Amino acid sequence: MENTPSTSHSDIPGVDALVNELIGRVADKWTLLVLEALEEHGESRFSQLARNVPGISQKMLTQTLRQMERDGFVHRTVHPVIPPHVDYRLTPLGHSLGEAFCGVWHWAEQHLDDVETARTAFDTRD
Amino acid sequence: MENTPSTSHSDIPGVDALVNELIGRVADKWTLLVLEALEEHGESRFSQLARNVPGISQKMLTQTLRQMERDGFVHRTVHPVIPPHVDYRLTPLGHSLGEAFCGVWHWAEQHLDDVETARTAFDTRD
């Protein structure tokens, strides 16, 4: 498996840095949780998301949603009524991101025990 | 692919939280970069890694490596000589993590332009 990594993501120098930056933005804790909530519950209102994402504050929810909207992951629909009504739903791009992270979720599930074991082994040795 | 997420990671309540915590640890910026450096260059010494991971400080490299060692991603070989000689290499578990993230790297490469486009569209509108 030592042949693939260098060819898969280093074709053009400079892309690496951009990809890194993108990963950094996308691998954000709150982004992942909001992404998951939207995958699970489908189109949601702001207050629904606040309830479905455990522990998120209003500020971070707003901020995360703005960022995801800017990156093209969520679509924001404002119904101009009083009181305000805003719906958020994943775009196809957002969905594809969710699927890409599916592999990592999968890995985490499968290897949760391995990591746990490694940790206790590390902690109890020496 | 819309059927898997809810069934794939919510079988047992509580696992979700653990998986979340694991993802949070693993999606760390420095962890990903060190992982990549080790995938690319194979077994490396401390100072080699410091050179291969752009912008990391000694402190963060030590800290990240300790964490990855504890989680069972890297194996640390100490050659008891003076001056010290320490080698780091990925364990099979570390490799599997690298492969899991491969999908995300891939996604990032493929959709880099889409995100870029979405951003400029977002910034230039209204």
Add this chain to the structure above:
DNA sequence: TCCATTTCTTACCTGCTGGTGACTACAGCA
């Protein structure tokens, strides 16, 4: 004798992330 080498630790300090709580706008309803 003294310095360079290599891997790490520790102390200190700064800047940013993110939480809290108050505030806005507007219409309907009691």
Add this chain to the structure above:
DNA sequence: TGCTGTAGTCACCAGCAGGTAAGAAATGGA
């Protein structure tokens, strides 16, 4: 008239992530 519900914004503040710099430890070479 004033309270309520929704989706925010803003100002303030604490805690922590992470950078810098110094030191330790032992040995071979000048």
